[in-house]
Amino acid sequence: MSDATDLEELERGTELVKRGFAKMQKGGVIMDVVNKEQARIAEDVGAVAVMALEAVPADIRKRGGVARMPDPVDVQEIIEEVSIPVMGKARIGHTAEAQILQALGVDMIDESEVLTPADDRYHIDKREFTAPFVCGARNLGEALRRIDEGAAMIRTKGEAGTGDVNQAVHHQRNIKSAIRKLEGMTHEERERWAREHEAPADLVHDAADRGRLPVVNFAAGGIATPADASLMMQHGCDGIFVGSGIFGAENPREMGRAIVEAVNNWDDPERLAEIASDIGEGMKGDANVDLPEEEKLQDRGV
Protein backbone atom coordinates (compact mmCIF):
# COMPACT_ATOMS: atom_id res chain seq x y z
CA MET A 1 0.00 0.00 0.00
CA SER A 2 2.54 2.58 1.11
CA ASP A 3 4.71 1.92 -1.94
CA ALA A 4 1.82 3.10 -4.12
CA THR A 5 1.52 6.51 -2.46
CA ASP A 6 3.24 9.04 -4.62
CA LEU A 7 5.07 11.72 -2.64
CA GLU A 8 5.89 13.57 -5.86
CA GLU A 9 2.21 14.21 -6.42
CA LEU A 10 1.75 15.77 -2.97
CA GLU A 11 0.49 19.37 -3.23
CA ARG A 12 0.24 21.98 -0.47
CA GLY A 13 -1.57 25.32 -0.43
CA THR A 14 -3.96 24.43 -3.27
CA GLU A 15 -7.38 26.07 -3.51
CA LEU A 16 -8.94 22.77 -2.38
CA VAL A 17 -6.70 22.58 0.71
CA LYS A 18 -7.24 26.26 1.60
CA ARG A 19 -11.01 26.25 1.13
CA GLY A 20 -11.14 22.85 2.83
CA PHE A 21 -9.54 24.30 5.96
CA ALA A 22 -12.23 27.01 6.04
CA LYS A 23 -14.95 24.36 5.72
CA MET A 24 -13.64 22.65 8.88
CA GLN A 25 -14.51 25.83 10.82
CA LYS A 26 -18.21 25.71 9.88
CA GLY A 27 -20.72 25.76 12.71
CA GLY A 28 -18.01 27.09 14.98
CA VAL A 29 -17.03 30.20 16.90
CA ILE A 30 -13.66 31.87 16.27
CA MET A 31 -12.60 34.08 19.16
CA ASP A 32 -10.30 37.13 19.21
CA VAL A 33 -7.47 36.77 21.75
CA VAL A 34 -4.56 39.04 22.63
CA ASN A 35 -2.49 36.64 24.74
CA LYS A 36 -2.05 32.97 25.66
CA GLU A 37 -4.23 33.23 28.78
CA GLN A 38 -7.20 34.30 26.68
CA ALA A 39 -6.37 31.61 24.09
CA ARG A 40 -6.46 28.97 26.86
CA ILE A 41 -9.95 30.12 27.91
CA ALA A 42 -11.17 30.18 24.28
CA GLU A 43 -10.06 26.58 23.70
CA ASP A 44 -11.54 25.44 27.04
CA VAL A 45 -14.98 26.85 26.23
CA GLY A 46 -15.14 25.28 22.76
CA ALA A 47 -13.81 27.80 20.22
CA VAL A 48 -12.93 26.15 16.87
CA ALA A 49 -10.01 28.56 16.43
CA VAL A 50 -8.53 31.70 17.94
CA MET A 51 -7.67 34.96 16.17
CA ALA A 52 -4.48 36.55 17.46
CA LEU A 53 -4.34 40.32 17.45
CA GLU A 54 -2.57 43.08 19.28
CA ALA A 55 -5.72 44.53 20.92
CA VAL A 56 -9.43 43.72 20.53
CA PRO A 57 -11.29 46.12 18.22
CA ALA A 58 -13.09 47.93 21.07
CA ASP A 59 -9.70 48.78 22.61
CA ILE A 60 -8.23 49.81 19.23
CA ARG A 61 -11.12 52.29 18.90
CA LYS A 62 -10.50 53.75 22.35
CA ARG A 63 -6.74 53.88 22.00
CA GLY A 64 -6.44 55.27 18.45
CA GLY A 65 -3.06 55.32 16.69
CA VAL A 66 -1.77 52.78 14.17
CA ALA A 67 -3.06 49.21 14.62
CA ARG A 68 -0.60 46.60 13.32
CA MET A 69 -0.12 42.81 13.24
CA PRO A 70 0.35 41.13 16.65
CA ASP A 71 3.80 40.77 18.23
CA PRO A 72 5.44 37.57 16.89
CA VAL A 73 6.32 36.52 20.45
CA ASP A 74 2.66 36.65 21.48
CA VAL A 75 1.64 34.70 18.35
CA GLN A 76 4.26 32.04 19.12
CA GLU A 77 3.07 31.74 22.72
CA ILE A 78 -0.55 31.36 21.61
CA ILE A 79 0.45 28.68 19.08
CA GLU A 80 2.27 26.77 21.82
CA GLU A 81 -0.63 27.16 24.27
CA VAL A 82 -3.52 25.70 22.27
CA SER A 83 -4.16 22.72 19.99
CA ILE A 84 -6.88 24.44 17.93
CA PRO A 85 -6.00 26.49 14.82
CA VAL A 86 -4.46 29.92 15.39
CA MET A 87 -5.33 32.73 12.99
CA GLY A 88 -3.71 36.15 12.89
CA LYS A 89 -4.62 39.59 11.58
CA ALA A 90 -2.53 41.48 9.02
CA ARG A 91 -3.14 45.00 7.68
CA ILE A 92 -4.92 45.35 4.34
CA GLY A 93 -2.27 45.27 1.60
CA HIS A 94 0.57 44.50 4.04
CA THR A 95 2.16 41.55 2.27
CA ALA A 96 5.13 41.49 4.65
CA GLU A 97 2.99 41.17 7.79
CA ALA A 98 1.15 38.28 6.11
CA GLN A 99 4.46 36.63 5.18
CA ILE A 100 5.65 36.90 8.78
CA LEU A 101 2.40 35.40 10.12
CA GLN A 102 2.72 32.54 7.64
CA ALA A 103 6.34 31.96 8.66
CA LEU A 104 5.24 31.80 12.31
CA GLY A 105 2.89 28.94 11.41
CA VAL A 106 -0.41 30.81 11.64
CA ASP A 107 -3.15 28.59 10.16
CA MET A 108 -5.21 31.35 8.51
CA ILE A 109 -4.53 35.06 7.92
CA ASP A 110 -7.24 37.70 8.31
CA GLU A 111 -6.53 40.65 6.01
CA SER A 112 -8.46 42.96 8.25
CA GLU A 113 -10.01 46.44 8.09
CA VAL A 114 -9.81 46.46 11.90
CA LEU A 115 -6.09 47.24 11.53
CA THR A 116 -4.81 50.40 9.84
CA PRO A 117 -4.67 49.75 6.07
CA ALA A 118 -1.14 49.66 4.60
CA ASP A 119 -2.18 50.11 0.97
CA ASP A 120 -5.01 52.37 -0.14
CA ARG A 121 -5.40 50.70 -3.56
CA TYR A 122 -4.45 47.04 -3.43
CA HIS A 123 -5.15 44.04 -1.24
CA ILE A 124 -2.58 41.29 -0.69
CA ASP A 125 -2.15 38.85 -3.60
CA LYS A 126 -3.39 35.93 -1.52
CA ARG A 127 -2.82 33.30 -4.22
CA GLU A 128 0.93 33.60 -3.58
CA PHE A 129 0.54 32.18 -0.05
CA THR A 130 0.36 28.61 1.28
CA ALA A 131 -1.73 29.86 4.22
CA PRO A 132 -5.42 30.45 3.53
CA PHE A 133 -6.92 33.95 3.99
CA VAL A 134 -10.21 35.30 5.32
CA CYS A 135 -11.36 38.78 4.28
CA GLY A 136 -14.24 41.05 5.25
CA ALA A 137 -16.96 42.21 2.87
CA ARG A 138 -20.01 44.51 3.00
CA ASN A 139 -21.66 43.22 -0.16
CA LEU A 140 -21.41 40.56 -2.88
CA GLY A 141 -19.19 42.54 -5.27
CA GLU A 142 -16.63 43.10 -2.50
CA ALA A 143 -16.80 39.44 -1.41
CA LEU A 144 -16.19 38.19 -4.97
CA ARG A 145 -13.26 40.60 -5.49
CA ARG A 146 -11.62 39.19 -2.36
CA ILE A 147 -12.27 35.59 -3.49
CA ASP A 148 -10.74 36.48 -6.88
CA GLU A 149 -7.63 37.69 -5.02
CA GLY A 150 -7.47 34.27 -3.34
CA ALA A 151 -9.53 34.54 -0.14
CA ALA A 152 -10.65 31.07 1.04
CA MET A 153 -13.25 32.44 3.44
CA ILE A 154 -15.42 35.57 3.65
CA ARG A 155 -16.77 37.24 6.77
CA THR A 156 -19.12 40.18 7.02
CA LYS A 157 -17.27 43.31 8.06
CA GLY A 158 -20.00 44.49 10.39
CA GLU A 159 -18.70 47.33 12.53
CA ALA A 160 -15.98 45.82 14.71
CA GLY A 161 -15.58 46.78 18.35
CA THR A 162 -19.05 48.28 18.73
CA GLY A 163 -20.99 45.33 20.19
CA ASP A 164 -23.78 46.41 17.83
CA VAL A 165 -24.80 43.62 15.44
CA ASN A 166 -26.76 45.75 12.98
CA GLN A 167 -23.98 46.25 10.41
CA ALA A 168 -23.20 42.51 10.32
CA VAL A 169 -26.90 41.92 9.63
CA HIS A 170 -26.86 44.62 6.95
CA HIS A 171 -23.83 43.12 5.19
CA GLN A 172 -25.09 39.54 5.33
CA ARG A 173 -28.48 40.63 3.94
CA ASN A 174 -26.65 42.47 1.11
CA ILE A 175 -24.78 39.31 0.14
CA LYS A 176 -27.77 36.96 0.34
CA SER A 177 -30.21 39.23 -1.48
CA ALA A 178 -27.74 39.91 -4.31
CA ILE A 179 -27.29 36.15 -4.81
CA ARG A 180 -31.07 35.63 -4.82
CA LYS A 181 -31.43 38.30 -7.51
CA LEU A 182 -28.65 36.74 -9.61
CA GLU A 183 -30.33 33.33 -9.43
CA GLY A 184 -33.29 34.75 -11.36
CA MET A 185 -31.15 36.43 -14.04
CA THR A 186 -30.17 35.31 -17.54
CA HIS A 187 -26.51 34.83 -18.50
CA GLU A 188 -26.20 38.27 -20.10
CA GLU A 189 -27.95 39.97 -17.15
CA ARG A 190 -25.42 38.38 -14.81
CA GLU A 191 -22.56 39.58 -17.04
CA ARG A 192 -23.94 43.12 -16.83
CA TRP A 193 -24.35 42.81 -13.05
CA ALA A 194 -20.69 41.76 -12.83
CA ARG A 195 -19.54 44.85 -14.76
CA GLU A 196 -21.71 47.21 -12.72
CA HIS A 197 -20.49 45.78 -9.41
CA GLU A 198 -16.82 45.41 -10.42
CA ALA A 199 -16.99 41.68 -9.72
CA PRO A 200 -15.27 38.92 -11.76
CA ALA A 201 -17.92 37.44 -14.09
CA ASP A 202 -16.87 33.80 -13.57
CA LEU A 203 -17.37 34.14 -9.80
CA VAL A 204 -20.71 35.89 -10.32
CA HIS A 205 -21.92 32.89 -12.36
CA ASP A 206 -20.45 30.49 -9.78
CA ALA A 207 -22.30 32.17 -6.86
CA ALA A 208 -25.54 32.33 -8.87
CA ASP A 209 -25.32 28.62 -9.80
CA ARG A 210 -24.57 27.54 -6.22
CA GLY A 211 -27.07 29.95 -4.65
CA ARG A 212 -24.37 30.95 -2.15
CA LEU A 213 -20.79 32.21 -1.97
CA PRO A 214 -18.31 29.67 -3.35
CA VAL A 215 -16.39 29.81 -0.04
CA VAL A 216 -17.37 29.60 3.63
CA ASN A 217 -19.23 32.73 4.83
CA PHE A 218 -18.93 33.71 8.51
CA ALA A 219 -20.46 36.60 10.43
CA ALA A 220 -18.24 39.17 12.15
CA GLY A 221 -18.35 42.69 13.51
CA GLY A 222 -20.44 43.55 16.56
CA ILE A 223 -21.57 40.07 17.69
CA ALA A 224 -21.73 40.20 21.50
CA THR A 225 -24.35 37.75 22.83
CA PRO A 226 -25.74 34.22 22.26
CA ALA A 227 -28.81 35.86 20.70
CA ASP A 228 -26.60 37.80 18.24
CA ALA A 229 -24.92 34.52 17.26
CA SER A 230 -28.29 32.83 16.70
CA LEU A 231 -29.48 35.80 14.63
CA MET A 232 -26.49 35.59 12.29
CA MET A 233 -26.95 31.82 11.87
CA GLN A 234 -30.61 32.51 11.01
CA HIS A 235 -29.32 34.87 8.31
CA GLY A 236 -27.52 31.91 6.75
CA CYS A 237 -23.97 32.41 8.05
CA ASP A 238 -21.76 29.32 8.31
CA GLY A 239 -20.29 30.35 11.69
CA ILE A 240 -19.31 33.28 13.86
CA PHE A 241 -16.31 35.45 14.70
CA VAL A 242 -16.50 37.14 18.09
CA GLY A 243 -14.08 39.97 18.72
CA SER A 244 -14.51 42.17 21.76
CA GLY A 245 -17.72 40.33 22.74
CA ILE A 246 -16.02 37.58 24.75
CA PHE A 247 -13.19 39.28 26.64
CA GLY A 248 -15.16 42.55 26.89
CA ALA A 249 -17.94 40.70 28.75
CA GLU A 250 -18.29 40.52 32.51
CA ASN A 251 -17.58 36.78 32.54
CA PRO A 252 -15.63 35.75 29.39
CA ARG A 253 -15.71 32.01 30.21
CA GLU A 254 -19.51 31.93 30.57
CA MET A 255 -20.10 34.22 27.60
CA GLY A 256 -17.75 32.14 25.40
CA ARG A 257 -19.37 28.84 26.39
CA ALA A 258 -22.85 30.28 25.83
CA ILE A 259 -22.04 31.64 22.35
CA VAL A 260 -20.56 28.26 21.31
CA GLU A 261 -23.72 26.47 22.47
CA ALA A 262 -25.95 29.12 20.88
CA VAL A 263 -24.39 28.47 17.46
CA ASN A 264 -25.25 24.76 17.78
CA ASN A 265 -28.79 25.50 19.00
CA TRP A 266 -29.44 28.62 16.89
CA ASP A 267 -32.90 27.47 15.79
CA ASP A 268 -34.22 26.38 19.23
CA PRO A 269 -35.48 29.38 21.25
CA GLU A 270 -36.19 27.31 24.40
CA ARG A 271 -32.60 26.06 24.49
CA LEU A 272 -31.31 29.56 23.72
CA ALA A 273 -33.23 30.92 26.71
CA GLU A 274 -31.43 28.42 28.96
CA ILE A 275 -28.06 29.03 27.31
CA ALA A 276 -28.31 32.82 27.65
CA SER A 277 -29.29 32.71 31.35
CA ASP A 278 -26.88 33.53 34.19
CA ILE A 279 -23.90 34.35 32.00
CA GLY A 280 -23.20 37.86 33.29
CA GLU A 281 -23.40 41.10 31.35
CA GLY A 282 -22.28 41.50 27.74
CA MET A 283 -19.84 44.18 26.62
CA LYS A 284 -21.26 47.68 26.90
CA GLY A 285 -20.54 48.72 23.34
CA ASP A 286 -21.49 51.70 21.20
CA ALA A 287 -24.54 51.89 18.95
CA ASN A 288 -23.58 52.16 15.27
CA VAL A 289 -26.11 54.91 14.73
CA ASP A 290 -24.12 57.18 17.06
CA LEU A 291 -20.78 56.47 15.37
CA PRO A 292 -19.25 59.33 13.31
CA GLU A 293 -18.47 58.37 9.67
CA GLU A 294 -14.70 58.87 10.18
CA GLU A 295 -14.66 56.30 13.00
CA LYS A 296 -16.22 53.54 10.85
CA LEU A 297 -13.83 50.71 10.03
CA GLN A 298 -15.98 49.00 7.40
CA ASP A 299 -15.22 51.48 4.57
CA ARG A 300 -11.53 50.57 4.63
CA GLY A 301 -10.31 48.35 1.75
CA VAL A 302 -13.30 47.83 -0.54
Add this chain to the structure above:
Amino acid sequence: MTVRAGVVAVQGDVSEHAAAIRRAADAHGEDAEVVEIRQSGTVPECDVLLLPGGESTTISRLVHREGIAEEITAHAEAGKPILATCAGLILVSTDANDDRVDTLDLLDVTVERNAFGRQRDSFEAPLSVTGLDEPFPAVFIRAPVIDSVGDDVEVLAEWEDDPVAVRQGPVVGLSFHPELTDDSRIHDLAFFETVLAGA
Protein backbone atom coordinates in the same frame (compact mmCIF):
# COMPACT_ATOMS: atom_id res chain seq x y z
CA MET B 1 -34.44 1.20 -0.39
CA THR B 2 -34.17 4.51 1.43
CA VAL B 3 -31.21 4.87 3.75
CA ARG B 4 -31.67 7.23 6.67
CA ALA B 5 -28.26 8.85 7.10
CA GLY B 6 -27.48 11.00 10.12
CA VAL B 7 -24.64 13.54 9.89
CA VAL B 8 -23.47 14.60 13.34
CA ALA B 9 -23.72 18.35 12.79
CA VAL B 10 -22.66 20.03 16.03
CA GLN B 11 -19.71 21.50 14.10
CA GLY B 12 -17.69 20.83 10.95
CA ASP B 13 -18.11 20.17 7.22
CA VAL B 14 -21.62 18.75 7.43
CA SER B 15 -23.12 19.72 4.07
CA GLU B 16 -20.17 18.14 2.22
CA HIS B 17 -20.86 14.76 3.87
CA ALA B 18 -24.59 15.11 3.15
CA ALA B 19 -23.82 15.69 -0.54
CA ALA B 20 -21.33 12.80 -0.65
CA ILE B 21 -23.71 10.20 0.77
CA ARG B 22 -26.47 11.38 -1.59
CA ARG B 23 -24.10 10.88 -4.53
CA ALA B 24 -23.06 7.45 -3.27
CA ALA B 25 -26.70 6.38 -2.81
CA ASP B 26 -27.61 7.69 -6.24
CA ALA B 27 -24.84 5.63 -7.82
CA HIS B 28 -26.51 2.55 -6.29
CA GLY B 29 -29.97 3.53 -7.46
CA GLU B 30 -31.02 4.16 -3.87
CA ASP B 31 -32.22 7.17 -1.92
CA ALA B 32 -30.50 8.71 1.08
CA GLU B 33 -32.62 10.72 3.47
CA VAL B 34 -30.10 12.92 5.25
CA VAL B 35 -30.71 14.37 8.70
CA GLU B 36 -28.43 16.78 10.57
CA ILE B 37 -27.93 15.89 14.22
CA ARG B 38 -27.35 18.81 16.58
CA GLN B 39 -29.40 17.54 19.53
CA SER B 40 -30.24 14.17 21.10
CA GLY B 41 -33.19 12.06 19.95
CA THR B 42 -32.43 11.60 16.24
CA VAL B 43 -29.52 9.12 16.19
CA PRO B 44 -31.73 6.10 17.14
CA GLU B 45 -33.75 6.62 13.93
CA CYS B 46 -30.66 6.50 11.68
CA ASP B 47 -29.42 3.53 9.63
CA VAL B 48 -25.94 4.98 9.20
CA LEU B 49 -23.96 7.80 10.84
CA LEU B 50 -21.35 10.18 9.47
CA LEU B 51 -18.98 11.98 11.82
CA PRO B 52 -17.51 14.90 9.86
CA GLY B 53 -14.26 16.80 9.99
CA GLY B 54 -14.01 19.90 12.13
CA GLU B 55 -12.39 20.76 15.45
CA SER B 56 -12.24 17.66 17.65
CA THR B 57 -12.14 19.60 20.94
CA THR B 58 -15.33 21.50 20.01
CA ILE B 59 -17.15 18.44 18.62
CA SER B 60 -16.21 16.34 21.66
CA ARG B 61 -17.55 19.01 24.04
CA LEU B 62 -20.83 19.42 22.19
CA VAL B 63 -21.69 15.73 21.54
CA HIS B 64 -21.25 15.05 25.26
CA ARG B 65 -23.14 18.14 26.38
CA GLU B 66 -26.03 17.47 23.99
CA GLY B 67 -26.34 13.79 24.97
CA ILE B 68 -25.45 12.61 21.45
CA ALA B 69 -22.32 10.73 22.54
CA GLU B 70 -24.24 7.88 24.26
CA GLU B 71 -26.50 7.58 21.22
CA ILE B 72 -23.51 7.20 18.86
CA THR B 73 -22.15 4.46 21.14
CA ALA B 74 -25.52 2.64 21.13
CA HIS B 75 -25.64 2.92 17.32
CA ALA B 76 -22.20 1.28 17.05
CA GLU B 77 -23.05 -1.41 19.60
CA ALA B 78 -26.11 -2.30 17.49
CA GLY B 79 -23.67 -3.02 14.64
CA LYS B 80 -24.84 -0.13 12.46
CA PRO B 81 -22.33 1.57 10.14
CA ILE B 82 -20.33 4.71 10.93
CA LEU B 83 -17.97 6.69 8.70
CA ALA B 84 -15.74 8.98 10.76
CA THR B 85 -13.37 11.45 9.10
CA CYS B 86 -10.51 13.41 10.71
CA ALA B 87 -12.07 14.97 13.85
CA GLY B 88 -14.65 12.16 13.64
CA LEU B 89 -11.85 9.57 13.67
CA ILE B 90 -10.37 11.20 16.78
CA LEU B 91 -13.79 11.06 18.47
CA VAL B 92 -14.38 7.32 17.83
CA SER B 93 -10.82 6.25 18.77
CA THR B 94 -9.91 4.61 22.06
CA ASP B 95 -7.39 7.31 22.93
CA ALA B 96 -6.20 10.61 21.45
CA ASN B 97 -3.44 11.12 24.06
CA ASP B 98 -5.10 14.44 24.87
CA ASP B 99 -7.46 15.19 27.76
CA ARG B 100 -9.11 17.96 25.75
CA VAL B 101 -10.94 15.26 23.75
CA ASP B 102 -13.24 12.73 25.42
CA THR B 103 -13.10 9.79 22.99
CA LEU B 104 -15.92 7.25 22.49
CA ASP B 105 -13.83 4.07 22.25
CA LEU B 106 -15.66 2.60 19.22
CA LEU B 107 -12.61 1.90 17.05
CA ASP B 108 -9.60 0.11 18.54
CA VAL B 109 -6.97 2.65 17.48
CA THR B 110 -4.99 5.36 19.19
CA VAL B 111 -4.46 8.61 17.32
CA GLU B 112 -2.27 11.66 17.48
CA ARG B 113 -3.97 14.99 16.74
CA ASN B 114 -2.47 17.38 14.14
CA ALA B 115 0.32 14.87 13.54
CA PHE B 116 1.15 16.20 10.08
CA GLY B 117 1.68 19.70 11.48
CA ARG B 118 -0.09 22.98 11.00
CA GLN B 119 -2.26 24.17 8.09
CA ARG B 120 0.83 25.05 6.03
CA ASP B 121 1.64 21.29 6.07
CA SER B 122 -1.87 20.27 4.93
CA PHE B 123 -1.87 18.62 1.50
CA GLU B 124 -3.69 16.67 -1.17
CA ALA B 125 -2.27 13.55 -2.83
CA PRO B 126 -3.48 10.40 -4.58
CA LEU B 127 -3.80 7.52 -2.10
CA SER B 128 -4.14 3.77 -2.72
CA VAL B 129 -7.03 2.35 -0.71
CA THR B 130 -7.83 -1.35 -0.29
CA GLY B 131 -11.04 -2.09 -2.20
CA LEU B 132 -10.65 0.76 -4.71
CA ASP B 133 -9.21 0.10 -8.19
CA GLU B 134 -7.80 3.59 -8.73
CA PRO B 135 -6.04 5.87 -6.20
CA PHE B 136 -8.31 8.17 -4.18
CA PRO B 137 -7.76 11.98 -4.18
CA ALA B 138 -7.10 12.35 -0.46
CA VAL B 139 -7.15 15.76 1.24
CA PHE B 140 -5.34 15.94 4.60
CA ILE B 141 -6.10 19.04 6.70
CA ARG B 142 -4.23 19.41 10.01
CA ALA B 143 -4.81 15.69 9.98
CA PRO B 144 -4.38 13.12 12.74
CA VAL B 145 -2.42 9.88 12.24
CA ILE B 146 -3.26 6.52 13.67
CA ASP B 147 -0.29 5.42 15.77
CA SER B 148 -1.51 2.01 16.91
CA VAL B 149 -4.21 -0.40 15.77
CA GLY B 150 -5.84 -3.31 17.63
CA ASP B 151 -5.90 -6.91 16.32
CA ASP B 152 -9.43 -6.62 14.92
CA VAL B 153 -8.68 -3.49 12.91
CA GLU B 154 -8.06 -3.76 9.17
CA VAL B 155 -5.76 -1.09 7.68
CA LEU B 156 -7.21 0.14 4.36
CA ALA B 157 -4.59 2.77 3.52
CA GLU B 158 -1.25 4.07 4.74
CA TRP B 159 0.67 7.31 4.18
CA GLU B 160 4.42 6.96 4.68
CA ASP B 161 3.88 3.79 6.75
CA ASP B 162 1.26 5.29 9.08
CA PRO B 163 -2.33 4.01 8.82
CA VAL B 164 -4.70 6.72 7.56
CA ALA B 165 -7.79 4.60 6.75
CA VAL B 166 -9.02 1.70 8.89
CA ARG B 167 -12.06 -0.49 9.35
CA GLN B 168 -13.29 -2.46 12.34
CA GLY B 169 -16.61 -4.17 11.62
CA PRO B 170 -19.12 -1.49 10.67
CA VAL B 171 -16.89 1.44 11.70
CA VAL B 172 -14.63 3.09 9.11
CA GLY B 173 -12.21 5.79 10.26
CA LEU B 174 -10.13 8.10 8.02
CA SER B 175 -7.47 10.75 8.67
CA PHE B 176 -8.42 12.55 5.45
CA HIS B 177 -11.56 14.13 3.95
CA PRO B 178 -13.29 12.19 1.14
CA GLU B 179 -16.22 14.62 1.44
CA LEU B 180 -14.16 17.54 0.08
CA THR B 181 -13.98 16.12 -3.45
CA ASP B 182 -16.72 14.94 -5.80
CA ASP B 183 -15.41 11.37 -5.51
CA SER B 184 -17.87 9.40 -3.35
CA ARG B 185 -16.20 5.98 -3.64
CA ILE B 186 -15.27 5.87 0.04
CA HIS B 187 -18.82 6.70 1.15
CA ASP B 188 -19.88 3.92 -1.20
CA LEU B 189 -17.30 1.54 0.26
CA ALA B 190 -18.22 2.36 3.86
CA PHE B 191 -21.96 1.98 3.43
CA PHE B 192 -23.44 0.67 0.23
CA GLU B 193 -20.96 -1.92 -1.04
CA THR B 194 -20.54 -3.82 2.17
CA VAL B 195 -22.68 -3.45 5.23
CA LEU B 196 -25.94 -2.37 3.65
CA ALA B 197 -25.51 -4.71 0.70
CA GLY B 198 -25.49 -7.63 3.13
CA ALA B 199 -28.43 -6.35 5.17
